[in-house]
Amino acid sequence: MTNAESRGSRISRHPILTFEDKxxxxxxxxxxxxxxxxxxxxAAALAANGIRLFRHAEKTERARGFFCAVGKCASCLMIVDxxxxxxxxxxxxxxxxxxxxQRGRGxxx
Amino acid sequence: xxxxxxxxxxxxxxxxCAAIAASRLGAKVVLxxxxxxxxGQLVKQTHKFFGSKRHYCGTRGMDxxxxxxxxxxxxxxxxxxxxxxxxxxxxxxxxxxxxxxxxAQGDLFAAEPPPSISQGMLALASRERFTKLGFKCLIVAxxxxxxxxxxxxxxxxxxxxxxxxxTLMNVHGVKPGTRVxxxxxxxxxxxVSYQLIQASIEVAAVVEALPRIGGYHVHAAKLARLGVPIxxxxxxxxxxxxxxxxxxxxxxxxEDFKPLAGxxxxxxxxxxxxxxxxxxxxxxxxxxxxxxxxxxxxxxxVAWHNQAMQTSLCHIYLAGDVSGIEEASTAMLEGRVxxxxxxxxxxxxxxxxxxxxxxSQAELCAIRQGPFGDKAACGKAKLAxxxxxxx
Numbered sequence: 001m002t003n004a005e006s007r008g009s010r011i012s013r014h015p016i017l018t019f020e021d022k023x024x025x026x027x028x029x030x031x032x033x034x035x036x037x038x039x040x041x042x043a044a045a046l047a048a049n050g051i052r053l054f055r056h057a058e059k060t061e062r063a064r065g066f067f068c069a070v071g072k073c074a075s076c077l078m079i080v081d082x083x084x085x086x087x088x089x090x091x092x093x094x095x096x097x098x099x100x101x102q103r104g105r106g107x108x109x
Numbered sequence: 110x111x112x113x114x115x116x117x118x119x120x121x122x123x124x125x126c127a128a129i130a131a132s133r134l135g136a137k138v139v140l141x142x143x144x145x146x147x148x149g150q151l152v153k154q155t156h157k158f159f160g161s162k163r164h165y166c167g168t169r170g171m172d173x174x175x176x177x178x179x180x181x182x183x184x185x186x187x188x189x190x191x192x193x194x195x196x197x198x199x200x201x202x203x204x205x206x207x208x209x210x211x212x213a214q215g216d217l218f219a220a221e222p223p224p225s226i227s228q229g230m231l232a233l234a235s236r237e238r239f240t241k242l243g244f245k246c247l248i249v250a251x252x253x254x255x256x257x258x259x260x261x262x263x264x265x266x267x268x269x270x271x272x273x274x275x276t277l278m279n280v281h282g283v284k285p286g287t288r289v290x291x292x293x294x295x296x297x298x299x300x301v302s303y304q305l306i307q308a309s310i311e312v313a314a315v316v317e318a319l320p321r322i323g324g325y326h327v328h329a330a331k332l333a334r335l336g337v338p339i340x341x342x343x344x345x346x347x348x349x350x351x352x353x354x355x356x357x358x359x360x361x362x363x364e365d366f367k368p369l370a371g372x373x374x375x376x377x378x379x380x381x382x383x384x385x386x387x388x389x390x391x392x393x394x395x396x397x398x399x400x401x402x403x404x405x406x407x408x409x410x411v412a413w414h415n416q417a418m419q420t421s422l423c424h425i426y427l428a429g430d431v432s433g434i435e436e437a438s439t440a441m442l443e444g445r446v447x448x449x450x451x452x453x454x455x456x457x458x459x460x461x462x463x464x465x466x467x468x469s470q471a472e473l474c475a476i477r478q479g480p481f482g483d484k485a486a487c488g489k490a491k492l493a494x495x496x497x498x499x500x
Contacts, residue, residue: 011282011308016155016169019282044281052266053352063352065266069273070150071143072254072390075264089273092145 010048027097042088042099043069043076054078054088055102078102082109113139113187114455115448116231116244118194118393121149122437123429123444124250125177130448131248132184134462136455139242140186141233143193147181148174149252150272151437153279155307156300158438170437171279189233196232199247199397199422228424229397246424246451249394250444253387253408253430258292261347267354271301271384278308286380290357291315292345296324296481298384303331305382313376316343316359318366325481346373348381357381389431397425402495406488407433413492416470418447426451435485439476445469 011019022038029051036045043066046052052065054076066076071090080086081098084106088099115131117124120142128140146152154170165173181188231242255270257263269277269285271293277285289310291302294317302312315332320342322329329339342362349356361372387408394412395401400421402413411433412420418428426447429440449465477486 009284011278011284013309014282015307017279017282040281040283044277044283047277047285048281048283054266057264062264063266064264065268065353067257067268067273068255068270069276070254073270089276090143 025093025095025097027093027095027099029099030101036093038093040093042078042080042086042091042093042097045093046088046099053101056104058104061103077106079106084108110230110241110243111139112243113137114244115139115246115248115451116242117141117248117250117448118231119149119250119252119429119431120144120147120188120190121250121252121429121440122151122173122177123252123431123440123447124149124248125174125181126441126444127248127250127426127428127448127451128186128444129177129181129184130445130465131452132181132186134449134452134456134459134465136246136452138184138186139189139244140181141189141192141194141231141242143191145191147178147188147190150275153272153275154437155279155304165438173437189235192233192235194231194393195234195239196230197247197393197396198230198232199399199425200229244424245455246426247397248418248426248428248444248447248451249391249397249412249431250427250429250440250447251390251393251431253389253434255383256386256388258345258383258385260345262350262354263348265348265350265354266352267350267379268348268381268383271297271382274380274382275301275304278310279304284308284310285382286354286378287311288313288378289380289382290345290359290376290378291382291384293317293384293386294319294322294324294329294339294341295384295386296328298382299324299328299332301382301384302337303328303335306332306335306337312337313378314343314359315339316345317341318344318362320364344368345381349375354379354381387430387434389434391431394420394425394427394431397422399425402492404433404488404491406484406491411492413495415493415496416446417450417466418443419450424454433485433488435482439473439482439485442469442473442476446473 025036034049053063054065066089067073069089076089077085078088079100079102114137117140132138151170151174233240274285277283346358348354357376360368400413418426428443428447446469453462
């Protein structure tokens with residue numbers, strides 16, 4: 001069962017908060033063009049697109065996503081613009097960013 | 110190398126209050142945070158605070174962060190956002206101070222030489238470069254990290270810490286899932302469950318291993334009114350799914366917290382949110398070589414400290430969750446105490462310093478006398494006891 005389409009939505013109505021759309025940011029995930037928002041992290045942009053499998057662990061090859069979202073658990077390491085081990089929950093999204101899932105330790109460019 | 114009187118690591122409530130206090134009292138302050146914006150975990154706290162006016166009651170956490178940041182920007186403190194501490198060289202003198210048993214107010218600095226030169230150094234990394242920062246005093250206000258819980262498949266994508274869920278939905282406006290199982294009925298578990306509903310996300314249930322609800326009943330009642338079952342004496346057995354969470358198996362537990370046979374049932378959820386406590390982020394303090402003690406009531410290993418928030422290394426202070434898991438209000442007060450003491454150690458004490466310290470200490474005492482302050486108060490009392498034992 002995959003409900004990524006319904007899951008990856010943004011909050012449209014909220015009793016307390018308003019989320020300002022500071023403009024679209026185009027980026028690529030595994031070569032696929034996606035859209036995020038200015039001012040958000042790579043992890044948030046991926047989550048907003050229903051993607052939460054970020055990498056496969058080195059020894060067990062088990063699927064991993066982010067756990068803490070504040071740069072403390074190192075579960076969200078991905079390859080961004082060829083740079084492996086990028087902590088995407090802390091990494092600001094930028095126009096044209098090339099985001100890939102990481103397998104194992106990743107290779108330095 | 111750049112020099113400062115007081116270096117503060119962490120720009121959450123504790124670090125911000127420490128920076129404001131120390132700057133106001135005349136010390137040169139540098140505040141470092143690895144996030145691009147200040148406020149720490151306050152920025153995602155949409156609920157209104159309790160307590161008195163002085164503790165910003167009725168104000169939402171995210172607004173408190175903005176108030177502090179604005180105040181700090183009017184002072185002379187330097188702020189280094191987007192910067193991580195990657196090295197700590199705590200002392201050039203290598204002379205650890207002896208932990209003193211609960212010093213009386215006022216005579217704290219009598220036995221210690223005032224630091225005239227830079228006592229230690231931090232190595233800092235921003236996205237652009239590495240730099241060094243010399244300090245006379247250091248305040249560690251690094252906060253805490255979310256605990257995980259042992260159950261099958263607890264590493265699947267879709268198992269989040271409660272803080273992560275808050276960051277995603279309250280800061281970025283992104284739904285973490287469509288149907289969530291909340292694990293833990295402490296205040297964080299209850300508040301985040303309510304916030305999920307505010308964001309139009311369904312909460313299937315809240316499970317709690319204890320036979321009673323852990324947090325304030327006012328929060329639990331809000332959930333109950335919305336029809337969210339709060340299942341006490343229940344736990345999560347496993348997450349279902351291969352590449353991400355597609356369900357959860359929960360069960361009843363006995364008095365020994367062991368699962369009871371025949372009570373397991375599956376819940377259709379796509380997200381499991383863990384609100385099962387925090388652990389102090391004390392790496393820098395371990396590395397500094399100050400004396401560490403294990404106090405379960407404070408959340409694990411913490412640096413030994415006295416009422417001045419001073420560790421066994423007399424020029425290293427700490428404040429907030431890294432000194433013991435509590436709440437934002439106490440973090441602010443501890444920050445103020447640490448900031449004032451550090452400033453006094455560097456530039457000397459004044460009646461104003463004494464006043465800041467006395468007021469903050471009194472408020473800390475008052476807060477910890479409440480029913481939920483017991484645990485922290487007990488933990489802090491244990492610290493005072495270990496001061497009498499040899500290290």
